[in-house]
Amino acid sequence: LTGAQDGSVRMFEWTRPQQLVCFRQAGNARVTRMYFNSQGNKCGVADGEGFLSIWQVNQTTSNPKPYLSWQCHSKTTSDFAFITSSSLVATSGQSNDNRNVCLWDTLVSSGNSLIHAFTCHDHGATVLQYAPKHQLLISGGRKGCICIFDIRQRQILYTFQAHESAVKALALDPSEDYFVTGSAE
Numbered sequence: 001l002t003g004a005q006d007g008s009v010r011m012f013e014w015t016r017p018q019q020l021v022c023f024r025q026a027g028n029a030r031v032t033r034m035y036f037n038s039q040g041n042k043c044g045v046a047d048g049e050g051f052l053s054i055w056q057v058n059q060t061t062s063n064p065k066p067y068l069s070w071q072c073h074s075k076t077t078s079d080f081a082f083i084t085s086s087s088l089v090a091t092s093g094q095s096n097d098n099r100n101v102c103l104w105d106t107l108v109s110s111g112n113s114l115i116h117a118f119t120c121h122d123h124g125a126t127v128l129q130y131a132p133k134h135q136l137l138i139s140g141g142r143k144g145c146i147c148i149f150d151i152r153q154r155q156i157l158y159t160f161q162a163h164e165s166a167v168k169a170l171a172l173d174p175s176e177d178y179f180v181t182g183s184a185e
Helices: none
Strands: 009-011 021-024 031-036 042-047 051-056 068-071 076-083 088-094 099-105 114-119 125-131 136-141 145-150 155-161 167-172 179-183
Touching (some): 042 088, 051 088, 125 167
Antiparallel strands (some): 042 051, 125 136
């Protein structure tokens, strides 16, 4: 799966020289993050205008429509994570009201899909990592802050300053004992 600053999203297969599917054409908002769900049957794309779009991967048309497309944040959606069997999605980004980390239910109508919005990261959340064993979300912000959320209780557990500049990367070890942050500095 490839995404570009021109907004295009294309899917390729290792053994074929041509693209299999073009999910989005050039001329859309720049792609900020893309993932497949753990089952590999869906892919999601976040963009610079605050949208998250999700497609079924096994499409037979060359330009399929997403089965879900929501504006999750008013300015940008910088990252997202599929949670559980991809019916629950977490997003990070920047919104005018500082609700910069959100939980969404993909099985209900778009008007009722926002389950919970966390007010955090004054200047926006840049990255997100899901820890399934502990049911935690870890987010990094533009000002170097890290927040850890309990998604079962829907509350912020910890907040601390990890860097002086924007957190650009989060990684979690497989046993979920440690996580690592990387920053713009």
